[in-house]
Amino acid sequence: MVDQKPDNIYASPLDRVADFAFDDAVARVFPDMIQRSVPGYTTIIPMIGLITERYAKPNTQCYDLGCSLGASTLAMRHGLKKAQCTLIAIDNSEAMIKRCEHYIELDNGVAPVELRCCDMREVAIENASVVTLNFTLQFIRQGDRPAMLKNIANGLHSGGALILSEKVYFEPTEEQQTLEALHYDFKRANGYSDLEISQKRSALEQVLIPETIEEHKQRLLDSGFSSVTVWYQCFNFVSFLAIK
Ligand SMILES: C[S@@+](CC[C@H](N)C(=O)[O-])C[C@H]1O[C@@H](n2cnc3c(N)ncnc32)[C@H](O)[C@@H]1O
Numbered sequence: 267m268v269d270q271k272p273d274n275i276y277a278s279p280l281d282r283v284a285d286f287a288f289d290d291a292v293a294r295v296f297p298d299m300i301q302r303s304v305p306g307y308t309t310i311i312p313m314i315g316l317i318t319e320r321y322a323k324p325n326t327q328c329y330d331l332g333c334s335l336g337a338s339t340l341a342m343r344h345g346l347k348k349a350q351c352t353l354i355a356i357d358n359s360e361a362m363i364k365r366c367e368h369y370i371e372l373d374n375g376v377a378p379v380e381l382r383c384c385d386m387r388e389v390a391i392e393n394a395s396v397v398t399l400n401f402t403l404q405f406i407r408q409g410d411r412p413a414m415l416k417n418i419a420n421g422l423h424s425g426g427a428l429i430l431s432e433k434v435y436f437e438p439t440e441e442q443q444t445l446e447a448l449h450y451d452f453k454r455a456n457g458y459s460d461l462e463i464s465q466k467r468s469a470l471e472q473v474l475i476p477e478t479i480e481e482h483k484q485r486l487l488d489s490g491f492s493s494v495t496v497w498y499q500c501f502n503f504v505s506f507l508a509i510k
Pocket residue numbers: 288300331332333334335336337338339356357358359362384385386387399400401402405406
């Protein structure tokens with residue numbers, strides 16, 4: 267079931283563009299979709315492994331929240347070479363979890379992986395040393411984000427790490443326009459047509475709500491993290507390292 271199908275979900279004109287959802291059609295093409303859509307994704311994934319290796323502590327739990335097909339989960343697992351940890355990977359899309367299970371089975375990592383199909387907002391984070399939110403927080407209601415981050419900070423041991431990757435928004439407008447245009451150039455260079463770009467944009471409009479780097483940093487500090495660093499940025503895609 268390891269499918270590497272090309273993403274052509276938005277290639278033909280649609281009468282009505284429905285809100286984007288992580289359904290079966292998306293899960294089937296997801297590796298291709300995310301690599302061609304998120305500048306830096308292929309760099310961020312192995313670095314999640316490296317960051318995990320540094321911050322994971324023996325006899326703790328590591329979480330991957332919104333794991334999709336498990337790319338970030340497997341990177342974390344390979345970073346857990348020495349530390350004796352349990353990895354808990356969560357996604358609320360059945361289509362994703364079903365496929366993720368298969369990818370985990372094919373992997374030769376040693377750390378045990380517990381896969382859960384549920385809403386990450388309902389999971390109590392406990393005894394944690396590393397938590398990853400790789401392009402997931404952006405999909406939950408803005409009003410739910412502070413509680414989610416507080417739950418993570420409360421569940422992390424002192425010195426523990428949160429890796430938070432997000433599409434971000436910029437003020438002033440000029441900076442936003444430049445970085446957004448470069449993001450669309452990236453998509454075009456990866457073979458997406460203007461129609462695909464514009465239909466996907468409409469599909470994501472009410473679903474993926476980006477915030478500014480400053481908003482993210484302040485909320486992480488307000489949630490109980492002691493430091494926040496932008497360790498990666500490519501255009502309007504950013505990854506933060508927040509330390510408890
Ligand atoms: C962009 S994908 C994440 C990509 C993945 N972390 C990776 O590195 O390949 C976002 C994922 O978050 C999941 N998601 C969205 N809201 C969620 C929620 N409330 N609880 C759990 N998972 C959620 C979606 O089903 C989707 O699989």
